[in-house]
Amino acid sequence: MLSLAFNQILLYFSIAVTMFLPGWFLLLAVFGKNKTVSALERFILSFGLGIIITDFIAFAYSKLNISITGISAIIGTAVFCLACLIVYKYRTYSDYQDENRKLFSFSKNQFVLILLLLFLTLFIKTAYLSATVAPTATDMGHHMYWTKLITENHKLPDYGGMPDFIIGEHIALAEIAMIAGFDFFSAFPVVVLLLINILGILTVFSLTLRIFKNKNIAIFTLLFLGMLFAISSPQAKFISGGVIGNIMGNYLLSLIFYFFARAFSELDGLKSASIKIQRSFLSFAVFATFGLFYTHHLTAFIFLFIFAFLAFFFLTINIKNIINILKTSAKIIFSPPVIATLILGLIFFFFIFTPTYIKTSAVETAVGVPEKSTRTGLSFNNLKTAVGDARITLGFIGLLILTLSLKKKSFGFSLIFSWAVMIFIMSAMPYFLFINLPSSRIGNYLSYPMAILAAYGLHYVFNSGINNPIPKKLLSSAFIIITAFVFANGLSDNAEAFKKSPDFSPMVQTFNASEYLAEKTNAGEIILKDHNYITSSDSWIKLFFMRGYKYPLSRGYFRRYEDKTNAREMCTLYMISNPDGEQAKVCYEETKTDYIMINPVYDSVQFKKLKNFDQVYMTEEIAIYHKK
C-alpha cells in the first residue's frame, strides 16, 4: 500500500513536470495574471501547452545530442519555467479587462451540476477502465514499445519509416516513465490518457462557453461529451485501446480551436490592448498547431480541411465586411509574436526534427480516389453508431438552428459549423474531397462538434426565455421525453462499464512465456510467435525483448496472407502452419528462426511429429518450440 502511495506521488510529480508546469509558466509569461484567461482555463490549457513544450525541449536535446533522461527532462522543464518566470517579473502587462470574465462564475445550481457531471464522467470511465487497464490492447503495446525505447536509449527513436508512429505520442509518456520509474505494464499509460481525455472534454467545455457565452450550453456539452457515451469511441474505449494519437489529437484540436476562437472572437473596433491579447492567442494557436502536427497526422490532416473550410466559409458569409475583416485579421496575423512562433515552428519542423510521415508517402496515400469499401464513406446508420443516436439527432437540430443563426456571422459560430460540416463530408462523402482514408476513423471525430451542436440544439429548442412559439406545456412534455431518450441512449453504452472483469490468466501466461524466452535467448536468436491464437497481449511481447519493433516475427491474421491487393511475405505463415513443408524449410534457413511461440490447442500437432523441434515450455495457452 505504501509503494502504491509513493508511486502515486511520483506520478503526479512527473505529470506536473512534463505536462503541466511548462504550460502554466508559459501562460504566466504571456498573460501575466491578467484575467483574460480564467483560472479554470489556465489549468485546462496548461497541460496541452506543456505536452508540446516538453516535445520541443526533447527535439532540442536530440539536436544538441543531450541524453533524454528523467533528470534532463526535469532540468529542461526547470530552465524553461525559470525563463518564463524572468519574463513575467520584468515584463509589464496590460490591465486589459476581458468583458466576458464573468463567464466562469456559475450559479449554485450550475456549479453543483458541473461537479456532478464531472464526477459521473470520471466515475463511468474509471469503472470501464478498471476492467481493461491491464496491458492487453494491441495498439497500446505497439506504442509502449516506442515509449520504452526512448527510456532505454535516452534519445528519440528512429521509426524506420513507419508513418503511423509519431514522436509526439511518445515523448511525454516516456519522460513520465523515466521520472517516476514506472513499469510499462502498470496502469500509468491508461491513467495519463484518461487525464488527457478529460482535459480534452474540459477544453470543449471552455470553447463552448467562450463561443456561445451561455453557461447552460457549456454544461449540456459536458453532458453530451462527458457523461453520455463516456465509453464508446473515441472516449474510454480509445483510452484502454491505447489509441494515443486520437486521444491526444482530440485534445490538441480542441485546444487549437479554442485559441483560434479567442484570437478572432472580435474583429471589429479592436483596441490596442485587445489586439495584443488576440495576437497572443493566435501565437498559441500556431504553436498548438505545430504540436498537433508532431503528434497525430490524421488529426492534423482533418484540421487542415476544417481550417481551409472555416476560412472560406467565414469570409463568404462576411463578404460585405470582408475588407475590414482582412485588415483587422492582418493586424493580428502579421505581428511579431505570431510570425516569430510560425518561423520558430517551421525551423523545428524542417531543420530540427521532422515527423516521419512527412518523409514517407503518408500524405500521398491519404489523398486520392477512395477505392476500398471501408474508405468510400459512412452511411447515416454508420454515423449514428459512431456518434450515438441521441447526439447525432440533436446535433443535426443544433446544426440547423446554427445555420439559421449564422446571420450573426461570428467567427465562433463559423468554427463550430465548419468543424461539424467538414468532418461530416470527410467521413460520409470522402470522394468529394479525394480523401482516401478509412471513413470510420474520420467519423470518430464527429462526436466532438456534434456534442456541442446537440447541447446548442437542446438549449435553443427548450429555452423558455426565447420567444418560443410552442406552448409551454407541450414544450415541458417534449423536454421530458427527449431528455429520457437522451439519457437512455447515452447511458446504454455506459452499461459496458459495469461488466464483469475478464479472466487475465491468458495475459499473464503470454508474459510468463515471453519472460522465459527473453531470459533464455540472446539478440542473435530469432523468435516467431502467432498472432491468431495467442489472443492476449501478443503485441506486448516485444517489450520483453526490446530487440526491434518487428521482433519477434509474427504470423499475422490469415486473411492478410490472402490479400491480393497487398502481397506480403509468406514465411511467417509457412513456418507455423506447415513447418515440415518445403517452403517452410527454405524460410527457416533464410530467417534463421530458432524458437516458435504458439497456442498448443491449435498449433502443436504439426510440431509434435517433427524430430527437429523440442517442446521446451508449456502452459495451457502457450507452447514454445526450439528448432534444433
Added chain:
Amino acid sequence: MQQIKIILFILILFIASSLWLFYQGGRQTDPDFNKNWWSVYFVNPKSNDLDFVIDNHSDKSDFQWEVLTGGNKVQTGELKIKKGESQNIKPADIEKTADQKITIQVFSGDEKREIYKNL
C-alpha cells in the same frame, strides 16, 4: 474561488481514479491473484539437459511427473507446490541415445502438460 473548487474537485477525482486503476492494474498483472494456471519448462532449452521447472499459479498444489523415453515410463515423482511458487526438478541420469525422444509429462488433477526433447 468557484473555479479553484472545480479544479480541486477534478484533481481529487483524478487522484481517486488513478489510485483505483493502479490498484486494479497491479491485481490484474499479478500472476497469482484470481488466476489459475501452471507451466512446465526446461531450465536449459538448448542442451540435452533434462532439468525442468514446474511453476504453479493455480489453486492446485499436488503435482505428479513422469519421464518417458520412446513412450516408456522411466521415472516418476510427486511433489507439492504452493500457489506462487516453483520447483526445479532434476531427473536422475537417463541413458541417452541418438534419435531418442525424451518426454516430461506433468499432471495436476485432470490437467496435463508436456515438454520433450529429441536427442
